[in-house]
Amino acid sequence: MERGKVKKKEKGKEPEREKIRGRGKEEKDKRKEVEKGNEKGKEEEKEKEKEQFKGKEEKEKNNSALAKPQLELPEKNNHILVLGLDGAGKTSVLHSLALNRVQHSKAPTQGFNEVCISTEDSQMDFLEIGGSEPFRSYWETYMSRGILLIFVVDSADHNRLPEAKKYLHQLIETNPFIPLVVFANKQDLKTAYHITDIHEALALSEVGNDRKMFLFGTQVTENGSEIPSTMQDAKDLIAHLAAGMQ
Numbered sequence: 001m002e003r004g005k006v007k008k009k010e011k012g013k014e015p016e017r018e019k020i021r022g023r024g025k026e027e028k029d030k031r032k033e034v035e036k037g038n039e040k041g042k043e044e045e046k047e048k049e050k051e052q053f054k055g056k057e058e059k060e061k062n063n064s065a066l067a068k069p070q071l072e073l074p075e076k077n078n079h080i081l082v083l084g085l086d087g088a089g090k091t092s093v094l095h096s097l098a099l100n101r102v103q104h105s106k107a108p109t110q111g112f113n114e115v116c117i118s119t120e121d122s123q124m125d126f127l128e129i130g131g132s133e134p135f136r137s138y139w140e141t142y143m144s145r146g147i148l149l150i151f152v153v154d155s156a157d158h159n160r161l162p163e164a165k166k167y168l169h170q171l172i173e174t175n176p177f178i179p180l181v182v183f184a185n186k187q188d189l190k191t192a193y194h195i196t197d198i199h200e201a202l203a204l205s206e207v208g209n210d211r212k213m214f215l216f217g218t219q220v221t222e223n224g225s226e227i228p229s230t231m232q233d234a235k236d237l238i239a240h241l242a243a244g245m246q
């Protein structure tokens with residue numbers, strides 16, 4: 001496993017913003033912007049109601065079949081891809097990285113979730129693709145255009161680790177050089193596997209000698225608290241890797 005030496009930035013120095021564009025049919029108007037600070041209250045309540053309603057609609061739609069959903073597909077290249085099985089914590093991790101504050105996701109991602117993180121000296125365009133069955137068919141499509149793969153696993157979901165491993169290896173086979181950053185998430189849970197076990201369960205020693213690979217133990221715990229230092233380190237590393245791939 002390779003560890004990158006990345007200069008640590010001063011936390012909280014530059015204001016960061018993220019833009020989130022839900023791309024599912026129902027998600028278009030869902031979330032426009034997540035910003036640090038106060039713009040909560042009433043707006044948030046309204047959004048919550050909307051989300052609940054949309055979630056219901058999506059559920060009904062998806063129950064009918066596992067067919068490819070009708071989605072507006074992101075066209076941009078050079079994305080940092082955020083993939084992994086549903087429920088692993090992709091959205092939570094991504095939003096926490098964007099805000100430097102823990103932010104639990106409120107609903108499963110139905111389709112695409114684009115998040116742009118701008119810092120003083122760089123801009124990173126993340127693309128999360130929903131991890132449930134109907135959306136996995138899009139993963140490979142975006143692999144060839146991605147510059148970095150962040151693969152998130154639920155370290156406590158032991159039963160699904162073989163499935164996660166299968167998808168991960170299928171994905172990286174399609175792009176032999178894309179750097180890989182694995183987040184062994186939910187380390188706060190008592191039953192979570194340690195990162196050395198995750199390394200083994202995902203057969204990370206087999207990802208190829210020509211590929212840069214990094215593994216982080218992550219956790220998204222109390223809403224609003226500062227992200228753990230490992231997540232800050234991961235964010236710095238991702239910025240460094242992404243800059244090298246542009």
Ligand SMILES: Nc1nc2c(ncn2[C@@H]2O[C@H](COP(=O)(O)OP(=O)(O)O)[C@@H](O)[C@H]2O)c(=O)[nH]1
Binds near residue numbers: 131221
């Ligand atoms: N305990 C714990 N729960 C988490 C963590 N990360 C995410 N979750 C929860 O796991 C569920 C799925 O998270 P989400 O980010 O939507 O997963 P996604 O489907 O991969 O995007 C949500 O209820 C989150 O609050 C974590 O590190 N620890």
Ligand SMILES: [Mg+2]
Binds near residue numbers: 090
């Ligand atoms: Mg999600």
